[in-house]
Amino acid sequence: MALVILRCVFVLVAAGIGFQVISSEELSRDAAYIPWVVVGGLLLLSGGVIAIDCVAGRKRLDTITSVYFGLLIGMLLTYVLQIALSPVLPEASSIEAEWIPTVLGMVLCYACISVLMQTKDDFRFIIPYVEFAKEIKGLKPYVLDTSVVIDGRLADVVETRVVDNQLVMPQFVISELQAIADSSDRLRRSRGRRGLDILNRLRSDPKVELVVYNRELPQFSGQAVDLKLVLLAKHLDGKIVTNDYNLNKVAQLHEVDVINLNDLSNALKPIFLPGEKLEVRVIKPGEEQGQGVGYLEDGTMVVIEGGCEYVNMNIFVNVTSVLQTSAGRMVFGNYERTA
Numbered sequence: 001m002a003l004v005i006l007r008c009v010f011v012l013v014a015a016g017i018g019f020q021v022i023s024s025e026e027l028s029r030d031a032a033y034i035p036w037v038v039v040g041g042l043l044l045l046s047g048g049v050i051a052i053d054c055v056a057g058r059k060r061l062d063t064i065t066s067v068y069f070g071l072l073i074g075m076l077l078t079y080v081l082q083i084a085l086s087p088v089l090p091e092a093s094s095i096e097a098e099w100i101p102t103v104l105g106m107v108l109c110y111a112c113i114s115v116l117m118q119t120k121d122d123f124r125f126i127i128p129y130v131e132f133a134k135e136i137k138g139l140k141p142y143v144l145d146t147s148v149v150i151d152g153r154l155a156d157v158v159e160t161r162v163v164d165n166q167l168v169m170p171q172f173v174i175s176e177l178q179a180i181a182d183s184s185d186r187l188r189r190s191r192g193r194r195g196l197d198i199l200n201r202l203r204s205d206p207k208v209e210l211v212v213y214n215r216e217l218p219q220f221s222g223q224a225v226d227l228k229l230v231l232l233a234k235h236l237d238g239k240i241v242t243n244d245y246n247l248n249k250v251a252q253l254h255e256v257d258v259i260n261l262n263d264l265s266n267a268l269k270p271i272f273l274p275g276e277k278l279e280v281r282v283i284k285p286g287e288e289q290g291q292g293v294g295y296l297e298d299g300t301m302v303v304i305e306g307g308c309e310y311v312n313m314n315i316f317v318n319v320t321s322v323l324q325t326s327a328g329r330m331v332f333g334n335y336e337r338t339a
Contacts, residue, residue, distance in 0.1 A: 003117060007050045010110050014046035015039065017102055049107060053114050070113030078105035141166045143233045145242035146176050148261050150195040154241065158208055169199065170232055171214040176225055230254045266329055269298050276319045277336055282310045306335035
């Protein structure tokens with residue numbers, strides 16, 4: 001919306017400059033069609049500048065900051081160019097010497113404001129105060145991995161409103177999802193479509209700030225998707241959200257913070273103490289003789305001594321120990337005979 005308003009104001013400024021030019025006495029003595037040519041030319045110029053800006057990629061930035069610094073930089077560039085071009089500019093007494101710098105300043109100011117609005121992630125390196133203000137809030141962007149989008153649990157976590165951070169979806173990850181969704185393998189195709197559905201679900205939520213990062217950084221050239229994610233997270237000073245164990249290790253090597261969805265899920269699982277009793281349905285025999293294996297509703301594996309005989313039956317288990325690993329939680333127990 002801010003860009004739309006800026007473009008409308010830009011067109012109005014161009015029209016105002018045109019009417020100022022044609023109101024001059026020197027130009028009014030020329031042919032009758034020349035004033036309209038001047039106004040029409042300025043309007044076409046402003047329309048062309050806006051068209052070029054629309055074709056370029058769009059990025060968001062705080063409107064007030066971009067306007068302030070864009071105007072300052074635009075006027076500075078106008079002054080420098082006016083000095084540099086002074087040998088080739090018309091004489092000071094001519095009408096061209098008055099409106100050429102004005103038109104040049106108009107275009108440069110618009111271009112600078114537009115660039116600052118669309119380069120949020122680079123602008124913070126130019127002006128550290130903008131990033132400092134963001135750090136006070138304690139919110140860093142979360143860069144999403146392909147696996148965590150396909151997993152689907154992220155959407156459930158975000159809908160609890162426990163996450164207020166901006167979610168960044170790189171364009172190369174979306175391209176990877178599209179490639180998976182177009183795969184000839186039925187399982188991969190369904191996984192890719194599930195990931196795209198999750199993205200649409202996040203985007204349709206008005207309380208979720210999901211941004212598609214479609215810029216290609218120079219350091220992305222020739223890199224794998226996982227390393228691109230790490231480089232992007234470092235560039236944005238954000239965190240990677242994933243459930244990929246290998247990506248987790250690569251990010252740690254590059255000193256990039258990672259939120260592992262599996263670790264988060266394990267941390268939220270209920271804690272079982274030795275001596276507690278659980279009711280579990282035995283799904284299959286275990287690896288050791290006499291063992292049975294079952295699962296709780298949250299997916300926790302339960303290994304039951306003496307439960308091999310009760311496959312496809314619900315039994316009570318007396319917890320003996322709990323093993324916590326990065327891959328998940330395992331509960332060990334004995335079959336509890338009931339009277």
